[in-house]
Amino acid sequence: MTQRMDTLVMIMAGGKGSRLGPLTVHRSKPGVPFAGRYRIIDFVLSNFVNSGYRRIYVLTQYMSSSLIKHLNRNWRLSGFGEYIEVVPAQMRLGEFWYRGTADAVYQNLNLVRDARASHVAIFGGDHVYKMAVDQMDVFHRDNNADLTIAAFPVPKAEASAFGIIHTDGRGRIVDFIEKPADPPEMPDRPGWSLVSMGNYIFKREVLERSLVDDGGEPTSRHDFGRNIIPKLVAEGARVFVYDFAQNRIPGEPEGVAPYWRDVGTIESYFQANMEIRARVPSLDLYNRQWRIRSAQRDYPPARCVRAGEGFGPAEVDDSLICEGSIIASAKVSEVMLSYDCFIHAGAEVSDSVILSGCDIGRGAKLRRVLLDKNVHIEPGAVIGYDAVQDRERFPFVTETGIVCIPKGTVVPAHGPCILANDLAELIGNEPELLSQLRPGTFVVSMQSRHSYESATGPRFKKFAGGEVQ
Template sequence: MKPNVISIVLGGGRGTRLNPLTLTRSKPAVPIAGKYRLVDIPISNCLNAGYNRIFVLTQYNSASLNSHIKNTYNFSVFEKGFVDILAAEQTNDGDKWYEGTADAVRRINRYLEAHEYEYILILSGDQLYQMDFQKLIDFHIEKNAKITLATIPVNAKDATSFGILKSDENDRITSFIEKPKTELLVDWSSEVSDSMKGQGREYLASMGIYVFNKHELLNLLETTDGLDFGKELIPHAIEHSDVYSFQYDGYWTDIGNIDSFFEANIGLTDDIPLFNLFDSNTIYSRSRMLPPSKYAGCLLDRVIVAGGCIINADKIERSVIGVRSRIGKGTVIRNTYMMGSDHYQNLDDIVAAQKANRPLVGVGERCYIDNCIIDKSACIGNDVRITGGEHIEDGDFETHTVKDGIVVIKKKAILPNNTVIGSK
């Protein structure tokens, strides 16, 4: 029989480092790979492991996330599975929003009381990875652990951004340090596989994925007033309880900023991507009744194209093209993630836009776009040139933002004909 597990997906905070993609949506609602949302990743990992009782905790800019979950995850009336949204709310016990990951779980505990479970799996809603949670839970049970942390080897440079831990020969965690400075890492290397060690990845970082025994979690939440798992409850538990490290050596990335988000999406176009969409493990998402994509006179090289697109471009290289994208004749697109559109323009809308000399939704004719993220439903006119790269300075503007040389066209932004951004 399957272990009795309930999963909680944390909706995340304001996600300011992902601005402008999070100006109107939460981080887990940000589109990835042209057709999914970030929150689909942890939910799919749960479903693939057979764990189908899932709560998603939401707070900031949650309307699109709530809508996506409601329209995506529907189970048969004969099943006990669910994916339910628990939004931050005012109650008689308090009127504050969630103040941290542990505080969020503490405040929704009254909803957990209605369910029977032995183990609780706590996940972040903004990470990209494929993990077999069945193996994680089996490890937790085999070790007779009270808490298990999923960990991943990282190098010294990355270690300063994570909680770093050490474990003994039985994988029991003995010490923990949060975001250590480089000079403090001398005594924190751990036993890792030869392949990880060859890459200089010898420090075990917490992935923000936790398994708790039910009573251990309730006891921690009741006897401590910490607001965050990583900063407060986990370090406390390591000193007073049996906490183990489940070492994961697959692909995992924390989508924390524009650069990591961009690289994660563009990396999907590699011949053998680190995150493989073409895998036996299904990534679940909203089903759309879209027509097949249509191409005319276009050369595609290492490109992922979602459904419902109309593409007349000259050439598209190493790019991800999202649902309902429209790209005009003579256009060249390189190293770009185009998220697509939520809706098609009907003929009346197109005629009205043309009469007003207003760009249509999508990318117009004879454009050149490189090193760019184009958010949903942006309108880019004809003869527009967008050239991201190290030569362009960071900044936030009305229609776009530049971060680390990546140009991010804002959602529903309108770029008139002949606009130039970042020309060398």
């Protein structure tokens, strides 16, 4: 049996992603749209499928409806004995949800036992990167490792959000600290820390024993980083680090810097989109030997057109424009524009991320804005040109001034934002988000508008009378 056939894959896709604020009030973090036409989970699934793995379970829990729909529609394998199967939380061990990352696998140990695989790969579903997983698998087996952890150096200032790894200089892990306030630096690289990517390959028997032991500990947080890994290291198990920087993707030029991003905050999510949108993108989506797979939609090609007689041309610079979107006599610069969007005449949009189904009205001006799906910006609205005014008017603004508009919101030229009914209800159930909705910054739609309704409307109406409406 080949190593790929002998390795079971489990993708952790139940995370809430609370630091992404309004983007995850109605969907799980792995289900968040990214780079115009993908969802975050598409990257890890593409890595495994491109690497030849065909037995994959996706463990879901929080707000999983849209994620499950995406997986069922777009990630089906048809070969004998091949599957990508969604596994919602089932409460097999009692009337409680997953209590931690390790508990999610523990509650599904029946799947591990039924698969009879010698090794189990457990990867997070909420990071953006490309990785040939089979190379890590070979490293794991060559070292006869009980556990192998993929790792990547990050600046010390960012490292406290991750598990920190210290090795003996030969690849064996001698210490593991989960999310320390003062992360230790790498001995040979001052100012940087070696962090866990949250991607693991276990020997099956080691995984089973560790999870069963941990499941019986009443004081445990049932977490791989806080409990399972430190205990294995302390017991002297063969725990090795796999250097992600050594991973080579087929079709990529030699010397390409490895790319891995934890898009866990609005700031990091926005920046990662900008890195992929850039003139020279940090992560290449055009490598034919390593496609990032996603939904195949039936939208027509994108259009950059004049709005009609007497209008100037559409001006587009350093932007990524997805299928079905129309830019009509508008200016677009450094924008990640998703599918099925419409930017009307005279509008100016720069340095922004626009998710699908958004409509930006005539003369509107947007800068450093993140629009969730189906947002309608009314004609003449201005966002991103006055930091003080933005913070007074909009409820969700980051420290650096990125304005995040929730799904289905209507933004008039003046006055409060109009939240869709269903999203307002969800925000009302999240105390942290609700606390950011200051009086006067929003009203709730009284016309039964739901956030899943595209703001662009029927396409044929846009060109009525020979002029874009």
